[in-house]
Amino acid sequence: MAFIPVKSLDGASDPFEYLLLTDNEGVVLGQALVQTNGRLTKAGATATPEFIAQRTQAAETTSTKPIPVTRVDEVREFEVQSTATIAQTDVGSKVTLHTDGLRVTATKTNGTFLISATDGATTNSKVRGYFRR
Known part of the structure; x- marks a missing residue:
């Protein structure tokens, strides 16, 4: 994805x-x-x-x-797969990009992808969010 x-x-x-x-x-x-x-x-x-x-x-x-x-602008919402679990408690947090530029991680340090929704699936969550500086 x-x-x-x-x-x-x-x-x-x-x-x-x-x-x-x-x-x-x-x-x-x-x-x-x-x-x-x-x-x-x-x-x-x-x-x-x-x-x-x-x-x-x-x-x-x-x-x-x-x-x-x-x-990319701050008003466009994207859907993407994560490389780790993104729980409901992570909504509102910013996570980093994966090294492939195609997914996000669950790492919050210096994140730029603001999670707006998640299915909370274990391992590879489907998330939605916005890019924020």
């Missing part, structure tokens, strides 16, 4: 932007990304993503095919 947009608090739909990946780096649909040196790369665990990939793209030695992305 990856970051899937669920709703927007302002009701707006996001337009696609087309940007280049970092050379030798691929991306998966729904992956959290940041822009570094004018190119897209996977967001780190404590980074606040700037974009979500809207297509899977294999790595290119020299990136020449811009990929569609949507810009």
Whole structure:
């Protein structure tokens, strides 16, 4: 599972932007990304993503095919799977991204994904939330 947009608090739909990946780096649909040196790369665990990939793209030695992305803002709610249990008591907490940029962890130190709902499932909870700095 990856970051899937669920709703927007302002009701707006996001337009696609087309940007280049970092050379030798691929991306998966729904992956959290940041822009570094004018190119897209996977967001780190404590980074606040700037974009979500809207297509899977294999790595290119020299990136020449811009990929569609949507810009992350604080009013867009996403659904995603966790790598650990996210309990109901964690709603309102911020957790970190997993190293794959496709899931979240239960780690709260320096988290950027604010949990708004969880199914509380053991091991891999399905959660909803917002990115917050």
